[in-house]
Amino acid sequence: MFSKQIKIYLLFSIQKFKLLISSFFSLFFINFSNNGIYNNNIKNIFILFILIINIKMVNSRSSPSSDTEILSQLLNRGYDWRVRPPGTNLSLDGDHGPVVVNINMLIRSISKIDDVNMEYSTQLTFREEWVDGRLAYGLPNDQKPDHIILTAGQQIWMPDTFFQNEKQARKHEIDKPNVLIRIHKDGRILYSVRISLVLSCPMFLQYYPMDVQTCLIDMASYAYTDTDIEYRWKEVQPVQLKQGLESSLPSFQLTNVSTGYCTSKTNTGTYSCLRTVLELRRQFSYYLLQLYIPSSMLVIVSWVSFWLDRTAVPARVTLGVTTLLTMTTQTSGINAKLPPVSYSKAIDIWCGACLAFIFSALLEFACVTYISSRMFYKRTRNNRVLARYRGEGRLLSVFNPQSQRPSICPGYEMPPNLLTHRPSLHYTPLTTQFMDDEIEEVWVRRADIPNSPPPPILKQKTLSSSDESLQRNSTKINNNDNKEYFNENKTSISLPSPPQQRRQHEREQSCLLIFGRRLPLIGRLIRRLEAEVDPAKRADYISRILFPLIFALFNMAYWFRYLKL
Structure with a gap:
C-alpha cells in the first residue's frame, strides 16, 4: 500500500516539475523579448502572476477536486x-499474505x-474493515478528503462473508438501502450494513423452564480459504449492544456476550471463522405464575376430598376427575410449546408428579369406597345375627336364666360361671352355624377351644315326651378339682326324623355349641362392633397428613435440585 502511495506522489511531483520548467522558460523568453519597454517592477509582477497561474494549473491537473473525480480516477x-487485493504483510512475497478483515457488530434487538x-431472530449492524491498496488516493497530511463514500453502481472488491447458522436473512432498504461503503485515503475500506437474521440455536431443555441457553452467531468466508482471507475481531468493542437490550427480551435475559474463533477445516480447505456467544437465561417469574402456582393449587384442591364424607360419591368423583382433567390440559398446553425431545425436562417431572398426586387422591377414594362397602356388608351380616337375639329377647334369656322369655335352648340350663370364663391370649378362627344356615367367621381365643378346660356341662332338665328323640350319651371325666366336664369327643346326638324333628335337632345342637364354647364371644363381638374404628375413615385420616407431607418433601427435593443451577 505504501509503495503505491509513493508512486502516486512521485507521479504528481514530476508533473508539477514539468509545468514549473515550462513556466520558467516562458517567462525567460518574455523577459528578453520586451526590448526594455517595461521597467523591472512591472516585469517582476508579471513573472509572479505567471508562476501563480502555473501552480494552480498543476494542482488542478494533478489532484481531483471532488469525490466523484477521485472515484472515477481510482476505478x-x-x-x-x-x-482480491494483496495483503498487508510486506515481508511475504507475492500477494503479501491474506487480506485481514476486522469485524465488529452492533446488536440492535x-x-x-x-x-x-x-x-x-436478531437485528444487527454488521461492519467489516480491510485494506485495498489499489484504492489509496492520498497521503495522511495532504489536502485531499479523509474519506469518500462509494455510491450505488460503483463496485469494489468485498469479502464474501456469510453466517453459518443463518436460516433467513434480509437487508433493510427503507427508504434507501441501509448500506455504507467508505474509502479512506490510505486504502482502508469500511463496509457497514443493517440486516435482520433468523439464526438456528440448538437448545438443551433438560432444565426447562430454569434453563440457560447458549446461542451463536458464526461468520466465515464462503469461497476464500484462510490463505486468502483472515477474519479478526476488532480490538476495541468487537460486539456492541444497544442500550437496554439485556432486559428488553420478553422471556429471556441476556446475561453475557463473548467472542471467539471457530476456524473449521473441510474438504475444500481451512476457513477462518468468527463466533459470537450469547448466553440467555429464561425468565422464571412467568412460569411461576402461570404454571407452578396453578398446578400446586390443583393438587391441594384434590385433597379436599379427604375431608368429604365417603358417602358423598358424586362430590368426591367430580372433584377428583375435574382436577385431573385440568392438570392434563395444562400439561398438554405446555408440551405444545416445546419440541419433542428424548429426555425428560424439569417441567415434565413437575407435571408428572402433580398428576400422580391428583390421581392418587382419586384412587384413594376408590379404595375407601371399596373398603367401606366390604365393611358395610360385613357389619350387616354381624348385625343381622345380633338382631336375631336382641329383637326376640333371646340374648337376654341366654345371659339371664331367670328371664320369662322363652329360651333359645329349651331343656338346658346355663351354668352361672359360664359368663365369667376368661380365656387366654391366643386367637384362632372358628365357624359357627346358625339356624338360617349362615356362615360367620369369628376370631376367638384359642383357650376357648380344646387348649383350655372346657366350660361346665349344661345341666339337662327333665325332657318331655316330645323331646325323647334327643338322646345324649356323655362321658364324664374328672380333673384335679373333681369337677365334672363335658367331653365333646365322646358326644353323640341321635337325629330325629325330618323335617320338623331335624330342625329341632339342629337348633339344639347349635345351642349346645354356643353354650358349650362360644357364649363369651357374643359379648366380645358386641364390644368389638361398638369400639371398632372404620378402616375407610382411618384411610382418610392418614391421607390428610400423608399426602401434604409427601408433596412437601417432593418440593424440597425438586427445588433443591434445579434452583441450585
Whole structure:
C-alpha cells in the first residue's frame, strides 16, 4: 500500500516539475523579448502572476477536486473488483499474505426466541474493515478528503462473508438501502450494513423452564480459504449492544456476550471463522405464575376430598376427575410449546408428579369406597345375627336364666360361671352355624377351644315326651378339682326324623355349641362392633397428613435440585 502511495506522489511531483520548467522558460523568453519597454517592477509582477497561474494549473491537473473525480480516477485506471487485493504483510512475497478483515457488530434487538423450531431472530449492524491498496488516493497530511463514500453502481472488491447458522436473512432498504461503503485515503475500506437474521440455536431443555441457553452467531468466508482471507475481531468493542437490550427480551435475559474463533477445516480447505456467544437465561417469574402456582393449587384442591364424607360419591368423583382433567390440559398446553425431545425436562417431572398426586387422591377414594362397602356388608351380616337375639329377647334369656322369655335352648340350663370364663391370649378362627344356615367367621381365643378346660356341662332338665328323640350319651371325666366336664369327643346326638324333628335337632345342637364354647364371644363381638374404628375413615385420616407431607418433601427435593443451577 505504501509503495503505491509513493508512486502516486512521485507521479504528481514530476508533473508539477514539468509545468514549473515550462513556466520558467516562458517567462525567460518574455523577459528578453520586451526590448526594455517595461521597467523591472512591472516585469517582476508579471513573472509572479505567471508562476501563480502555473501552480494552480498543476494542482488542478494533478489532484481531483471532488469525490466523484477521485472515484472515477481510482476505478478507471485498471481497477478490477473481481480480484482480491494483496495483503498487508510486506515481508511475504507475492500477494503479501491474506487480506485481514476486522469485524465488529452492533446488536440492535433479539426477539422471537422459538423453542419449538430452536431458532431466534436478531437485528444487527454488521461492519467489516480491510485494506485495498489499489484504492489509496492520498497521503495522511495532504489536502485531499479523509474519506469518500462509494455510491450505488460503483463496485469494489468485498469479502464474501456469510453466517453459518443463518436460516433467513434480509437487508433493510427503507427508504434507501441501509448500506455504507467508505474509502479512506490510505486504502482502508469500511463496509457497514443493517440486516435482520433468523439464526438456528440448538437448545438443551433438560432444565426447562430454569434453563440457560447458549446461542451463536458464526461468520466465515464462503469461497476464500484462510490463505486468502483472515477474519479478526476488532480490538476495541468487537460486539456492541444497544442500550437496554439485556432486559428488553420478553422471556429471556441476556446475561453475557463473548467472542471467539471457530476456524473449521473441510474438504475444500481451512476457513477462518468468527463466533459470537450469547448466553440467555429464561425468565422464571412467568412460569411461576402461570404454571407452578396453578398446578400446586390443583393438587391441594384434590385433597379436599379427604375431608368429604365417603358417602358423598358424586362430590368426591367430580372433584377428583375435574382436577385431573385440568392438570392434563395444562400439561398438554405446555408440551405444545416445546419440541419433542428424548429426555425428560424439569417441567415434565413437575407435571408428572402433580398428576400422580391428583390421581392418587382419586384412587384413594376408590379404595375407601371399596373398603367401606366390604365393611358395610360385613357389619350387616354381624348385625343381622345380633338382631336375631336382641329383637326376640333371646340374648337376654341366654345371659339371664331367670328371664320369662322363652329360651333359645329349651331343656338346658346355663351354668352361672359360664359368663365369667376368661380365656387366654391366643386367637384362632372358628365357624359357627346358625339356624338360617349362615356362615360367620369369628376370631376367638384359642383357650376357648380344646387348649383350655372346657366350660361346665349344661345341666339337662327333665325332657318331655316330645323331646325323647334327643338322646345324649356323655362321658364324664374328672380333673384335679373333681369337677365334672363335658367331653365333646365322646358326644353323640341321635337325629330325629325330618323335617320338623331335624330342625329341632339342629337348633339344639347349635345351642349346645354356643353354650358349650362360644357364649363369651357374643359379648366380645358386641364390644368389638361398638369400639371398632372404620378402616375407610382411618384411610382418610392418614391421607390428610400423608399426602401434604409427601408433596412437601417432593418440593424440597425438586427445588433443591434445579434452583441450585
